[in-house]
Amino acid sequence: LPVNDEFGLIRQWTNPYQSAALQKSLGVVVGIGDDAAVVELKSGFQLVLSSDTMVQDIHFNEKTMRMSDVGFKAMAAALSDLAAMGAIPKYALVSLTLPHSADMAMSQQLYEGLYSCAGKFGVAIVGGDTTSTRGGWIVTIQVTGEIEAGKALLRSSALSGDVVFITGHLGCSAAGLDYLNTDSTIKLDLNLDLNQSEAIRRLSDKHRRPLPQILAGRILLQSGGCHALNDISDGLASEAWEIAEASDLGILLHEPQIPFDPDLLLYAKLSGKAAMDWILFGGEDYQLIGTISKSQIEFVKREFERRQLEYHIIGEVTDLFTGVRLLKQDGKAVEVAKKGYNHFA
């Protein structure tokens, strides 16, 4: 192939999606096609930078995700880190490493998913890099957002006396993944009826196309009462531990307050597995977990309801211990294992 085929392919993958006029309205001065992108930033704002990588056979495989899902989820996971700071997402770079055997239609599908997610959140894709490998697909998305100067919501800012909240049901992505990874003979043995099939389809969709909680992050930042915030990429246990350790405090989760998604309960029963394990240690739901002062609860609840967003209080921050404990139905508190999805496991 001649040298400029790399550019030709990139044009083919990216041209159908964001027009020059749309990119201009998003603050793009120079987009895809030069050495680097040039963009505008609002004055009085700070930059928020993050990246997230998805690796074939680690984060996805041919059984669990279509290529368009890989694109969608790679972008969603990167944007979730901006949500967890309370930032407004603006720009993305796509660093794509293709297997030598890559089918070009698969790249096109990947980009379809990337743009689908970017479009939902007003994000301009402004550049990146394309390379090849003898291994599998690797997609790194770097995102740039803006945030009111000095207002970023950190992990380390929890205060004793805060309540702990989450922005939606947890464990669904892990349950969906469990089903997607199940052998087809076992799937047949489940002998699903229509309602069960629909429930499992919804769980699978939550694994394949999670939605970063950008709006929730913005409301929490604007409330002024949110102290610590984290996105739940590795499970409730792991993310609560991060806030507890960064803030040098204890988090007491109240088991009866943790909401269970009906689809999750249904599939847990069908599969004979524990829904609570998926909630605590499953990850990839990309909901937010945060801490907020008691005086702000009603204001934030009202704002969330007004936007039809979920909001569940599930525990409290304390200086009586450090780490994360689960207060069970029977009144006993047990330490929650500091584990979750770990790429070095």
Next chain:
Amino acid sequence: LPVNDEFGLIRQWTNPYQSAALQKSLGVVVGIGDDAAVVELKSGFQLVLSSDTMVQDIHFNEKTMRMSDVGFKAMAAALSDLAAMGAIPKYALVSLTLPHSADMAMSQQLYEGLYSCAGKFGVAIVGGDTTSTRGGWIVTIQVTGEIEAGKALLRSSALSGDVVFITGHLGCSAAGLDYLNTDSTIKLDLNLDLNQSEAIRRLSDKHRRPLPQILAGRILLQSGGCHALNDISDGLASEAWEIAEASDLGILLHEPQIPFDPDLLLYAKLSGKAAMDWILFGGEDYQLIGTISKSQIEFVKREFERRQLEYHIIGEVTDLFTGVRLLKQDGKAVEVAKKGYNHFA
């Protein structure tokens, strides 16, 4: 390993290098360790965003690079894209994908190289992502720079009548790579003397530790007379073609004006290979190629000399044809092949 070992490792890899005070002086508000980094940007400036990926067995292997070289060069290649816009580099994210078999000392060496290069150019490493793969090492560096609003130097801005210049000797990296990839028995047959060994060591160093031409890019931007600019990552031919096509003009390179590095000539003779092939099609020297109005030549030359930077005029921009031609010693002009290093080849 427990979940937080990922953070432990990242701390171990990154802690020795940039102090909190240093990062603060570079505008870092929130650095490594939260969901995303938060940084400051100068008002009146635009953001410049780029990323670059290095893949094991494509861009490097155990024969050609030490892990610290991989880190240094990955950062240098990413910063070179900012140099090619005339931007000031500021921040970097490191997205590292490790083989399952990775030796942790190798990651530490990689980071040593990353920080060594970042330190030379005042760049703060502010975050990233760490994942694992069944394949080889993959390092993606995303860089963020700032630039005076509206002043970015694009590929598409060449004007007929401009002269074409480069900021240093080309082909050295490719010659160094050629030697590093040579079988050891053939190396022994070369029977090198001390001067020859030193020359080849310098060529190898240029392959392993190229320097992005940040200062040259800044001088060119500030001169106001530089029109088009590109960094030479894929060889002179490919980059000249990019400027010619983006500007819809012709570039005539004058063969007698193209400088030959003495080490390059020495190794070309030793190996029986053509130095000009390395110059035109070798790549990875990360010098800049640009076009400038004739009236600015003396000013830029003086500024470059004052900073002890190289500056070679090697051709001209014309509207008499489109594409890239080489005017040979004998007065005949031949079209230069539009090829270079291509990951899809």
